[in-house]
Amino acid sequence: MRVAYLVNRYPAVSHSFIRREIAGVEMAGVDVARFSIRPPDASLPDAADRAELPRTTVILAQSKAALLMAALCMAVTRTGRFVRALSAAVKMAQGRPKIALRHLIYLVEACWLAGKLKGVDRLHAHFGTNPAAVARLVHILSGIPYSFTVHGPEEFDAPGALDLPAKIADAAQVVAISDFGRSQLMRWAKPAMWDKLHVVRCGIDEGFAAAPAAPPVADARLCCVARLSAQKGLPLLIDAAARLRDRGVPFHLTLVGDGEMRAEIERAIADRDLGGIVAITGYLDAAGVRSHMLASRAMVLPSFAEGLPVVIMEALALRVPVVTTAIAGVPELVDTACGWVVPAGSIEALCDAMELALAADPARLREMGEVGRARVLARHDARANGAAMADLFRQ
Template sequence: MKIAYLCNRYPAVSHSFVRREIAGVEACGHQVVRYTVRAPGELVDEADRAEASRTTAILGQGAAALIAAGAGAAIRSPGRFASAAKLALGAAGARPKELVRAIAYLLEAAWLERSLRRQAVDHLHVHFGTNPTMVARLVRRLGGPHYSFTVHGPDEFDRPEALDLKGKVADAKLAVAISSFGRSQLMRWSSPADWDRIAVVRCGVDGGFLATRPPVASSAPRFAAVARLSGQKGLPVLIEAARILKSRGRDFQLEIAGDGDLRAALVKQIADGGLDHHVHLLGSLDGAGVRALLERSRAFVLPSFAEGLPVVIMEALALERPVIATAIAGTPELVDAGCGWIVPAGSAAAVADAMEAAIDASDATIAAMGTEGRRRVADAHDAERNARSLTRAIEEARAC
């Protein structure tokens, strides 16, 4: 097949799993054409920069090109254009801001449909069930190829009715969840008649994480966290857990990689807690930097409030680092007492207790947890193998 991929913003620092999936699809012998609604921001990873050069930004075509594509679609097939316009505008209701957004989606879809037609694309796959899937849905109404989409969460599950997940599943050839929990949420918000088109295809780690044995976990009390500095990641809870650990007289180091709108607040919280010698904000790191951070740690910690199933947890386990994570979404499908600590979301005390347990655990216990974590990732989160599963699912769906 010739498959097109569409994301809202691609490539991106936190979306390296899409790049790995595309590589896996291409390894299966399919040709992949890459699209993004918006051009990527600053990229720190060389692999992402190379991927950006192969990716076409729809909004980068300019307003005139999008309007011309919309006019061309209306002239070429008035009935299909009217159907797509009805879908787009109906979802917007009477809210002016949403109407403007709906018109933008329609024009984006018109341009993309023309590009897909000219390139003879057989199928369109989308990551994230938000606006790019709406664009794919409109592409189909305009006469373009069938689409499938992968839902990650939590964004799609925060406002499923506003995003019309039910309609997107109904119109798709295939809806993909990255965990059983995610599949249950898609089932919750779709018609039972459409449940047979919902599949689970898990995200995977780069093969390099499993190709060689990692170094032995640090005996020093050093923790790593990798996350956007945003509300859903629960990082203020992690900083408070660090303060609790300090108050107990524990010696430790916590390194946090990532950036975002909470940075200033976290810097203040660290200073107010007297944690400058214990907690370090590293900013965004490329893939090699993240791997180095994980390798020099004893355990990985992520106290999220909302997630899908973070790929960085898989990476930490692949490197045989136990994981401290919250009991939310798909995370307990991978992490339990066999390879780490699962704690209640929102509890700084529970995070501190788990970090203290990781400090006090014997090196042999840490090694055993790491070995089990690596085994689980190899079994269920190999990117190349999962890409083959996705292509088979698409092929089977297209045959129906």
């Protein structure tokens, strides 16, 4: 069997879980072609991500002439299918002129991609946003079945604007990464379609799963591994850090990651005189992330919106408890047995949980970490979950 994967941007620092899924699918005996709509991240710290570059075909790296010629050829040689795809693209825009133009671009991308899928039995997109839209149009143009994985929160923030019901209706299968995610898909799918909604959880890197137990951390260190973006709640974390400092609690907090809010977060650190307490590393490879997690008493992630963050799985796999928020799929993995779960948006609750993590006995931290590790290894094995995806493709 041959499957084509379609992602908006691949490889990417924040999409390493897709790389692991593809590897698991290939280990299950499925041949996988990789397509990215946009060029990959300019900086890829992880060698495993860089190794994906020559294996990935980028749609928008093609010349405009090649893309337009593909659309023209499709219109001439498969006129009926092209008209149906054009109609679907316009309907997905729901009468919004700017969005309609964007969907016409998706149609051009789909025409080019449809011409490159000879011998492909299934097209699978990650994310229910533009990759799923392009995959749906490819299906209409070529007849190749498509499926897609929904992660959240973007798809759940605007399911109507993304025309999620139509994407679900036309798909062979739709995958969620958590039970919560599947429940949200059920809201936008007719009950007769619920049997096509599946849960396949993200898998962790083998380096986290195979890491030996480290000595309990005695130092008052915390880390946060996250993209520096609005949904991660990082300004709240800086406020909580300032409040914790004002309580007289000694600690150090390292933010591992980068993103569009970095300058704003750096200003917040400076404004609160936290320069000696809070540091930002930028993006690191998997080994660097593991190093910071293993040097911390807990990993903190105060997100406002998520699917089910892979960094939580990674921390728990390393036997590091987590401080996080009671949102989306997080409570499916984290409870008081392996971490501290606080209401999203509460500085006071976040500060209290960080203080508890810093004060906890190392033996208690290890006990919590062992509980979390057992859960992650049982639910988030990349090879097993890749095999589950392969089984879905073969249905």
